[in-house]
Amino acid sequence: MHSVIQRGNSILAYALSVLACLTFICFASTVFLNYVTDVKINTVKVVVKNVPDYSISREKNDLGFLTFDMQADLTPLFNWNVKQLFLYLTAEYETPSNELNQVVLWDKIILRGENAALDFKNMNTKYYFWDDGNGLKGNKNITLSLSWNIIPNSGLLPNIFARGSHSFKFPVEYTTSRM
C-alpha cells in the first residue's frame, strides 16, 4: 500500500537526486577547462596629482589618472557552466612603504549571451587610482593586467589572469592644472 505522502515523498526524493546528479555533471564537465586567453592593454594618457583624499584623511595622497585601450575576445570563455564573467583591470606596483599594492581601476560584468568581444579606445577608469601615500609620482613600474572571475551555474569560482599585461611609468612631476 502506498499512501499519497509516500508517493509524493518518493517523487520528490527522486527529482532532487536527479537534479543533484545533473548539477554535479555540469560542474564536472567544466572543472578542468582552461579559461586563459590573450588581451592587449595599452595606456594612452597618464598623469599624477597630489591632492587630499578626504575619504581617508586630510593628508595629500598621490592620485593617478589614466586612460587605456583594451582589446580582448572573451567569447571562447563561455560555456554552459559560465553564468557570468567579472572582468577587472588591476594596477599592481611597489612603493617604498608597501611591498605590494593592487588597485582595481575598472571592472565589468559580462553575462552569458552578451557581447564579449571587447574593443575599448581611450577608456576612463571607473575607480580612482589612489595610492596609500605618495608612491605614484615617478614610479617606474606600474603593471596593468586584466583578470576575470568566473561565476558558474554551479562549481568553482576561479580568478584567472589574462595573458598580456602592460607596464608604464608615472611622470616625475605632479600635474596641477585641472583636467
Add this chain to the structure above:
Amino acid sequence: MDVATLFDDVKRMNKRQFLYQVLSFGMIVSSALMIWKGLMVVTGSESPIVVVLSGSMEPAFHRGDLLFLTNYPEEPVRVGEIVVFKVDGRDIPIVHRVLKLHEKKNGTVKFLTKGDNNSVDDRGLYAPGQLWLTKSDVVGRARGFLPYVGMVTILMNEYPKFKYAVLACLGLYVLVHRE
C-alpha cells in the same frame, strides 16, 4: 499513515527499542555536528558554508545561493577575490569583492571591499572610523558556488514557526518510525 497508527508503533515498542530510537536520533545530530566541525578543520574557516543574504553581489550571487569558503592562512588575499568578512557591530557576515589592497614588507595587509551591485565601496558599511579590513576580519574566501540551496535556511530564519514545525516533524519521524 495517520497519527493513531504512528503512536501504535511507539506503544508496541519495548524499552530497549525506544532507547535504540533515541540513540539513533542522537547519532544523526552528532554526525551532522561532526561533519560541520570537520569541514571547519579542513577549510580553515570558522564557517565553511555561507548563504548569501543580500543582493549586493547580483547578478553573480542572489539571495539564497550557497557559497563554500576556505581560509588558509598561507594563501594571500588578492584583489578580485570574493571575501566574507565580519564587521564589529554587525551580526551578519558580508560577502563582497576586494577592490584595493596594500601589503607591507612585514606581511601586514589592509584592503577595501565593494559589492558588485553597489555603486560605492564598503567604507560606509565598516565600523565607524574603520577605513580598511585586515586578515583578522576575514571569515573566508569564496571558492565554490551552488545556487538556490540556501533558500531553505532563509525560509527557516524568516519564518521561525516553519523551522520549528520542520524540526518537530523530523524529530518525531526519527523517534517514532521503526526500521
